[in-house]
Amino acid sequence: MTSAPAIAATPALLRRVNAGKLLGILSSAGVMTGTGLIQATGLTRATVHAVCNDLIEMGWVVELEAGRDDSSVGRPSRRFEFNSRAGYVLGIDIGAGRTTVLLADLRGETVAKAGRSLSAVKTPAERTALVHEAVVEALAAAGIADSQVLAAGAGVAAPVDRAGNILVDDEFWRRFDTGLGSQLTELHGWPVLLENDANLAVLGEHWRGEGQGVDDLAVLLAGERFGSGLMDSGRLLHGSRGGAGEMLYLKLVEGVGTTHGIARIVRDQAAQLLADPATRTSLRALVGDQPAGAAPLPPTTAITAEQVFAAASDGDEVALGILRSVATRTARVVATLAILVNPELVVLGGAVAEAARQLLPEIEQQLADYTSTPPRVAVSSLGDAIVSVGAVRHALNYVEQHALDLELTRPG
Template identity: 75%
Template sequence: MANTAAATPPLLRRVNAGKLLGVLSTAGVMTGTGLIEATGLTRATVHAVCNDLIAMGWVVELDPGHDAPGTPVGRPSRRFEFNSHAGYVLGIDVGAAKTTVLLSDLRGETVAKTGRSFQTVKTPTEQTQVVDEAVLEVLAEAQVTDAEVLAAGVGVAAPVDREGNILVDDSFWRRFDAGLPARLTELHGWPVLLENDANLAALGEHWRGEARDVDDLVVLLAGERFGSGLMDSGRLLHGSRGGAGEMVYLKLVEGVGDTAGIARTARELGAKAVADPTVKTSLRKLAVEAAAPAGDAGVAVTADAAGAGVTAELVFEAAAGGDEVALGILRHIAGRTARVVATLGILFNPELVVIGGAVATAATALLPEIEKQLATFTATPPRVAVSSLGDTIVSVGAVRHALNYVEQHALDLQLNCRG
C-alpha cells in the first residue's frame, strides 16, 4: 500500500495561509466576512490564520469597520490589509549598453529607479560593479536595507533556461555569463533570479502593459537586436535550453537577413545616406548639428563625422518632417519588421505582438505600414501594438518575476519589515 501522508493541522494551516495571502495581496482592505466569501474558509479559520499572518508581518489589522447596511447589528467586523511594505523587491535590466534598476514594494509600485551606462565597462567584473552601484543607489534613495529586500529579478539579453543558466553558444550571449547573480547574492544576501530579458518583457507587458488580459502573447524587443518573449495561455515558453523565441533564425528569412533591430537598422541606413554626397536629405543637416561641438555650430563637420552622428532618433525626426530619404528608411524598416512579426505569428499564433524597448515610442509611426504589409504575409495576422512601458519594460518584468518568487515562498521568508 502506498504511503500517503495525511494532511496534518500545520499543513492545513499553511495551505489556508497561502490562500488568504493570495487574496489579500491582490485586494484592498477586506473584512473577515469578505475573506470568508473569497476563500470558502470558516470564520474561525480565517481569523486564526489572519492572526498568524499578522504575527509574521504579512498582514496588518486596521481599525474595526461595520458590515454592510441591513446586516444584524453586532461587533464591528475585523478589517485586514496586505502589508505592501513587508519587504521590497528589485527589478534589474542588464542590457548591452546600460542597466536599469527598479526598487518596488510588494504590490509592485516603484519606490526608486536609476540607470547606469556600460560605456566604459571592459570586463565582467566592471559590469557587476556598475550594476551593484545602481542597486546601492536605489536602496539609499528609498532608505531600504538589504535585510528588507526579499528577492531580485535580473534580465539579460541571452537565453536562460529554467534553472537560471545562460546558453553560451553565441559570443554575444557569453558576454552576460559573468556570475552576476552569485556575486549580488554574496554582496547582499538576497536571492537573485536570472531570466531572459524578452521573457521578462513579456511578463511586464502581461502584468502592467498593453497585454493585460492577453494570455497568448509575443513581446518583440526591437532596439539593437530583435529578441522575443513568448507566452502561451499565460505561461512563458523557455524551450529545452532557454532558447525559445531567440531570433537567430532571421538570418534565414528573405527580406530580413539578420537580427539587427529597428534602432540599429535606422542608424546604419541613415548614416549611409548622410555619407553619400549625392543624396539630398535633411537628415544630413540634423546630423551635422548633432555632431558639432557644443555651443559652436559654425565649426565644419566632415561627412564621416556627420554620418557617425546619425542616430535612430534623428532618422525618425527627419521622417516626421517629411524628408523622403528618412521616410524611405522607415518604409524599409516597417516592411522588415512586418516579416519578423509574420514569422512569429505563423509559428506561435499569438493574439497580440507588442513591440518594446527603447524604440517603442518611435515605432508608433511604423504601425500602419507594418499592419498593411503584415496582411500580405499571413492569413491570420496578430494584432500589433507598441509598449507603453518605455525603457522599464524589462525591469518591470523583473519586478514581476521577483514578486512571483516572493508569493511562492512567502511563508518561508524572514521579514524585516517596517510594519
Template identity: 55%
Template sequence: MPQAAATPQLLRRVNAQAVLRVVRELEVAATGTELMARTGLTRASVIAVCEDLIHRGWIRELDTSGSPGTLRKGRPARRFELNAEAGYVLGVDIGAATTTAAVADLRGKVIARSSEAFRAVDLPAAERIAVVDRACRRALAAAGTDPARVLAAGAGVAAPVDRDGNVLVTQHFWSLFDVGLRSAFKELHGWTVLLENDANLAALGERWRGSGAGVDDLVVLLAGERLGAGVIESGRLLHGRSGAAGEMGYLERVEGVGSSDGIASLARQWSAAGNARRAGGAASARRVFEDAAAGDAAALQILERISERMARVIASIASLINPEQVVIGGAVAESAGVLLPRINTLLPRFTATPPRVTVSPLGDSIVTVGAIRHALDYVEHNALELELPGRA
C-alpha cells in the same frame, strides 16, 4: 508524472499565496467575504490564513471599531490590507552598455531607480558585478531603505537563461553575462537573485502592467538594437530546453529580413547609407522618426522599409506560435507607434494568422517591471518560509 500529495504544509502555502495575491492587487482593504469570493476559500480558512499572515508581518488588520460613541448594528466586518512596506524587491535590467535597478514595495510600486554605465561591453566578471551592485545600492539609498530589507531580486540579462537560472554560453556575447551574479549577491547581501532573459521579463511586465495585460498568448519583442522575444503561451512563460525560446537568430534565413537587427539599429544603418550618398553623417533613430514626422522623404522611406521588415518578423512569429497579440517594446516603443498602420496593412500578405500588434506603454522600464513581477511571484510563493526584516 504523479502529482504531489496535498499535505497540510502545501495547502497552507497555496492558501497564503492566494490571499497575498488578492490583498496585493486590491487598492483598498479586503473583507473576509471579499477574500472568500476571490480565493474560493472557506471563511474559516481565510481567517486562519489572515491571522497567520498578520503574525508574520505580511498583512495588517484595520481598526473597524469606529469613533467613540458610534452606534453599530451587528459585528463590524474585519478588514485586511497588505503591509506593502514590510520588505522590498529589486528589479534589475542588465544590458551590454548600462544597468538599471528599480526598488519596489510589496504592491509593486516603484519607489526609486538608478542606472550605471559599463565602461566597455567585454568586462571582467568582478567589474560587471560591481557596477550592478552600485546601481542597486544607489537605488536602495534613494528609496530610503537598505540591502537587509530586500526579499528578492529579479534580474534580466541579454542572453538565454534556462529554468534553473543558468546562462547559455554558446555564443561569446551571451557569455559576457555569465558572471556569477546570483552567488555574488548571495554572498554580498544574502539576496536571492532570480536570473532571467530580458525579453522573458519584458513579457511578464507587459502582461502585468502593459498593453498585453491579462493576455494568455502573448509575444513581446524587444526591438531596439537587436530583436529578442519573450513568449507567453496559455499563460505560461516559454523557456525551451536551454532557455533559448524566443531567440531571433533564425531571422537571418527569413526572406526580406536577413538579421535580428532591431528598429533603432536599422534606422541608423539606413540613415547612414543614405547620408553617405549625400556626404552627410548618420542620424540617430530618434532623429529619423522626427524627420519622418516632419515629412522628410528619405526618413519616410526608411520607416516604410522598417515597417515591412517588422511585418515579416511578426508574420514569422505568428506562423510559428500563433499568439493573440504581439507587442513592440523597449525604449524604441515610444516612436514605433507610427509603424503600426503599415505593419497591420502588410501582415495579411505574409501570414494567414495575423495577431493584434501594439506598442508597449512601459518604455525602457519594461524589463525592470517584469523583473519586479518575477521577484514578487517568488516572495508570494515563499511567504511562509521568508523571514521579514526585523521580525526574527
C-alpha cells in the same frame, strides 16, 4: 503497480494551505473584512481569524481599526489588509549599454529608481560593480536595508534556462555569463533570479502594459537586436535550454537576414545614404552639411534613429524611404512570430518603441501578405522600463510562491 503514499492532511499542513489561500486573496485585494474572507474562501470564521492572526504575527498582514459589517449587527467586523511594505523587491535590467534598477514594494509600486551606463565596461567585474552601485543608490534613496529585500529579478540579453543558467553558444550572449547573480547574492544576501530580458518584457507587458488581459502574447524587443518573449495561454515559454523566442533564425529569413533591430537598421541605412554626396536630405543638417564636391561622409557618421524618425515626421523623403524599408523588414519578423506561435497581440518594446509607432500602419498592412493569422500589433507604453518592470513581476512571483518560508525583517 503501487501508487505513491498519500500525504496526510495534518492540522499544520491545513493551516499552511489556508494561510497561502488567504494571503493570495489579500495580496491582490484591498481591505477585506473577516466576513469577506469567509465568503471568498469558504473557510469558517474561526479558521479565517486564526490564520489571519498567524499572518499578522509573521508580518504579512495588518489589522485595521474595526468597522461595522453591513451584513450583520452587533460586534464590528475585523478588517485586514495585505502589508505591501512587509518587504521589497528589485527589478534589474542589465543591458549591453545600461543597467536600470527599480525598487518596488510588494504590490509592485516603484519606490526608487537608479541606473548606470555600461557602455565603457571592459570586464565582468566592472559590470558587476556598476550594477551593485545602482542597487545601493536605489536602496539608499528609499532608506531600505538589504535585509528588507526579499528577492531581485534580473534580465540579461541572453537565453536563460529554468535553472537560471545562461546559454553561451553565441559570442554576444557570453558577455553576460559572468556569475553576476551569485556575486550580487554574496554582496547583498538576497536571491537573484536571472531571466532573459525579452521574457521579462512579456511578463511586464502582461502585468502592466498593452498586453493586460491578453494571454497569447509576444513582445518584440526591437532596439539594437531583435529578441522576443512569448506567452501561450498565460504561460511563459522557455524551451528546453531557455532558447524559446530567440531570433537567430532571422539570418535565414528572406528580406531580414540578421538579428539587427529597428534602431540599428534605421541608423545604418541613414549613414549609408549620407555617405553618398548626391543624397539630398534634411538629415545632413543634423550631422554637419557637406558642400558640393566635398569628400563623402563616412558610413560611421553620428546619426541616431530618433533623428531619422523625426525627419520622417517632417516629411523628409529620404527618411520616409528608410522607414518604409524598415517597416517591410519588421513586418516579416512579426509574421514569423505569427506563423510559429500565433499570438493574439505582438507588442514592439524597448527604447525605440515610441518612435516606431510611425511604422505600425505599414506593418499591419503588409502582415496579411505574409500570414493567414496576422496578430494585432501595438507599441509598448512601458518605454525603456519594460524589462525592469518585468523583472519586478518576476521577483514578486517568487515572493508569492515562497511567502510562508520567507523571514520578514521589520525595521526598528
